[in-house]
Amino acid sequence: VGNRARMREQEELIRVATVVMNDLEKELGQTLGFGVIDDTSPELVVEVLASVEGGSGFCFHMNPGLRLPIHASAPGKALLAFSPEGEWDKVIARMTFEVFNENTIRDPEAFRGELREVKKRGYSTDRNEQVMNCHCVGVPVSLGGESEVAALWITGPADFLPVKAFPDIAR
Numbered sequence: 001v002g003n004r005a006r007m008r009e010q011e012e013l014i015r016v017a018t019v020v021m022n023d024l025e026k027e028l029g030q031t032l033g034f035g036v037i038d039d040t041s042p043e044l045v046v047e048v049l050a051s052v053e054g055g056s057g058f059c060f061h062m063n064p065g066l067r068l069p070i071h072a073s074a075p076g077k078a079l080l081a082f083s084p085e086g087e088w089d090k091v092i093a094r095m096t097f098e099v100f101n102e103n104t105i106r107d108p109e110a111f112r113g114e115l116r117e118v119k120k121r122g123y124s125t126d127r128n129e130q131v132m133n134c135h136c137v138g139v140p141v142s143l144g145g146e147s148e149v150a151a152l153w154i155t156g157p158a159d160f161l162p163v164k165a166f167p168d169i170a171r
Helices: 002-028 074-081 085-094 108-121 163-170
Strands: 031-038 045-052 067-069 124-127 134-142 148-157
Touching: 002 031, 002 045, 002 148, 031 074, 045 074, 067 074, 074 085, 074 108, 074 124, 074 134, 074 148, 085 108, 124 148, 124 163, 134 163
Parallel strands: none
Antiparallel strands: 031 045, 031 148, 045 067, 124 134, 134 148
8 A cells, every 4th residue: 555655646746747847848948857866776866757858949858767876967966955964975875976077076075065055056957967068957846845855857958058047947
């Protein structure tokens, strides 16, 4: 019964998130994703639960089940930054900090600094950290005052999502 109830909750969360993502896509024209941390993998990752492709003519495609590294993704940073700081060390201890390119965060202290910045400004970013010329902006999603349970993010070409627009996009 517990698993069924969780599955129904997740299905409802995905349904609501998809409505929100469709509305945001109409406004912003870029791909949106919705996901959670999968803590069953040896190194924690974000699992994409749903996505809506952007209609701007150039978009990224994210299949449900796609897994994203926490340290090099906006959703991963949003989810971890807004979790209790005591959780950070547990998660960071499991991370290998895979390097994707010269923009990837490579060490635990730099990552902790990034998490503090995310928490301070209220949203996370990915500035070409996993895929070159790809920017992402993410926010945590909570249910009725509970701790953050998911992340919502937008992803697109750096030219379409410039750094100077990040605060407006996050709002």
